Amino acid sequence: MDRVYESNAAAGPPSPPATPSTGYPTAGDPVAGIPATRPGDYWYHMVTEEILAAISSAGLTPDHTNLAQLRDAIIALSSQNSAPVGSVIAWTSTTPPDNYLECNGAAISRTAYSDLFAVIGTIFGAGDGSTTFNLPDLRGEFIRGYDNGRGADVGRALGSAQSWAIENIVGET
Known part of the structure; x- marks a missing residue:
């Protein structure tokens, strides 16, 4: 995915519509005189930028020849929050x-x-x-947490087990 078009690409992004039509697209109704929804250049720009943001956030380089980049980005981003x-x-x-x-x-x-x-x-x-x-x-x-130099459980190795006894309890007198 990248900003690659067949022809007539502009040097900068389009401006958002001054009076956008919000809601859902329609095929229109020629008999009733209702035109079909026209996405316009800004809509294509929004979709492209949203996809590119996901790809870039995943640390991938946008590549218009790779049609699986959004999927790869979703997998990479979802695994970042995994255990x-x-x-x-x-x-x-x-x-x-x-x-x-x-x-x-x-x-x-x-x-x-x-x-x-x-x-x-x-x-x-x-x-x-x-x-x-x-x-x-x-x-x-x-x-049980690994002591790692704290001195609370000296001599215990990572991965070791402790017997059932309550050991080394020191209280105040």
């Missing part, structure tokens, strides 16, 4: 939502889930050691 690969979400069903896996410790393909493998690697298990890796097993668990 990043490797995110764990709370879900209130026994079946995970589309494009999510249950955190059940299963060994899954490193090839089929290469994006996820690039994020978590073998933190939760190496699977068979070459073609699979393990998902975290969070069944019956609470998620």
Whole structure:
């Protein structure tokens, strides 16, 4: 998509109509003397600019030979607000939502889930050691934040589990 026309393109954008007709287009009625709706140059300009704005916002370069750019832009823009690969979400069903896996410790393909493998690697298990890796097993668990130098949970490794005991509680006396 780009500002490419067969002929007679102007150097600058058209001005909006001084007295626009708002509503919905009609085919008109010649018998009743009602003319068909005429979009006009400004309407074409508005539609083109709206589409170009979506394409540019997605980081794509407008290309009049690519007739799938609007679709590509919609896909790119909608994925920007998605949870990043490797995110764990709370879900209130026994079946995970589309494009999510249950955190059940299963060994899954490193090839089929290469994006996820690039994020978590073998933190939760190496699977068979070459073609699979393990998902975290969070069944019956609470998620605990990684200490990462805070000093609240020293010595705990990313992906490790804590036993049921309430440990290291220090209160004021």
